[in-house]
Amino acid sequence: MLDRVLATRSLLPEHDLSFLADAPVIFHCHHFNLFLDQTIDDALGVEAGTALRTRAARDASYHLLSSLNRKLGLVTPAERLELAAALFAAMGHGRLEILTQATGGEGRGTWLHYGFAWHEKYGQAVRRRFPADAMAAGFMAAATEVAYGLPRESMQCTETACIAMRAPRCEFTFKPGKAEVPEIDVGTAQARAVVRPSFTGLYEDKIAAIAKGLRDFAGGVAGDERGLVQAFGVFVTLHLSTYYNRISYDAWNLVRERSPASLPVIEALLRESGHVCVFNTFGGILLSPEWEGMVGKIQGDPVEIVSGCTAIGRALGFGHWTLAELKPGERLVLRTPSTYESSYWVTREGPAQQGMCFFVQGAALAFMQLAERVPWTQRPKLTQEFYVELFRRGVPWSVKETKCIAKGDMACEVVVQKT
């Protein structure tokens, strides 16, 4: 069955955007996932934050599961729920038991990515007092809606026990509710309508070759017996970009309405989620035996690091990132005709007044930190302690999104400079 699921994967090849059964997907690590969820809760409060995250997961998952069931021709609720649980594990999100009917029911989770990774990363330092697995909750709610042909956005789900709170497993309850008005899906056609004509940049041949090799490698990645993907020193998920975009932009919109003075603060934290992700995951890939086998042992040359990171971004489905300018020690200009963020923003929000690709901003900033501040020849371990020590006093570089497709430009362009 999973082979048939994987056969529904597609790519906008000149734009490096990936889709699974029409739903946009990308690879992201636990550092990004946890920090972004935390930022949403910081912005809205835990209760409203959890509600938004659950709604976003249900929204994005419904698009994926309904498209997938149509493509695979699955009919019965049992086979649809079975597929959902298997897919969730294959994507690296953990193991689910979905025990629901059209009237509601229960769900259970073990090794759930969010709860487990939170416990691993923060559990010794902080006691968590609320559940972490809105993604699993929303996913199971959508799976139930799709399985029983219920109105979209109608199934309510609450996580009642969570491994991040030291429970032995995660538990969920479901009940039908009033259906919300669905948002327009951001699928292949919408992304195709938003992206700009593609172009190339510096070191293109090298970047394209590495990106292709990495994409082929990533295509075979699937959850282990726990339903987790543990690689390159991080927990990796194949995730739904609509989830990330909806929680980020709904929270951003709410902050703009309620507390506009805090807008720069949430933007800085959204950038930081990209920064922590790229620093750890891209850095982990560059230091990995797989990279050494495919590209060669990393030497620490800034051009090597930045071009390598650009290729990794493409392979993970973040867009057709190109290098427009690179002056080691001084300046980087990253330019792209496609980002998963702008596809969503233009489709659901319309024209923007400013650059909205906060992930790309944080990612580009991290490129230069990896290039300039990591002693590669010493083969450092990219631990939480290393990260905190390096950035405790801030980042001595600035970043600005000078162009954005969301505000009508022909590309998204991010400039990073030493301060």
Next chain:
Amino acid sequence: MSDTRLALGSLVKDVGGIRALIITVMPDCLMFDAWKHEQEPFEPEEVASYFGDLIRANREGLRALSSQGEDMQVTIEAGGRLVVLRELPGDFVAGFVMQKDTPLGMVRIHVKRILERLATVLPSFKPEERPKGVRVLDYLRRYAPDPHAALLRVSLRTGLPMDVLNAPEALTEAQANVVASTVRDILGLEELHV
């Protein structure tokens, strides 16, 4: 480390196995003075505040046990070191960092001897407590899992601008209370003892 405010080097010169002596002043957990072996890589200023927090946490623990005493001593054995923390008169805490293989009996003798010497050189004053906002945000920086982003998180949660949080000594009492409540939530604590 050469000369210090209390000339600690001369106090410890004949103490076998000692690697550092750090004097913390309470309740702000700031370093008052320190001596360390020249081969020790750590920064005493960073260690001093944790030693102060440890004493405070143990005081709270003993209070919960209804077992408060005047002569509390905390002993920690880990990572090739033996650490002894001892409260001193005048709101000071002495932190002795010893080699782990130093016999415990010898450590007790050394600690007792140095404490007697310290008692003759420590100043007697009532330290001025720093404003609550300063203490709370210092605590956050010490314990937040992502300290580089901690202040941004407080700003987003409270709505207080970053320039206000960057001058915590000027926070009003109401602002300081909101910040304290937020820090408690971020750290997942029932109570915040600062």
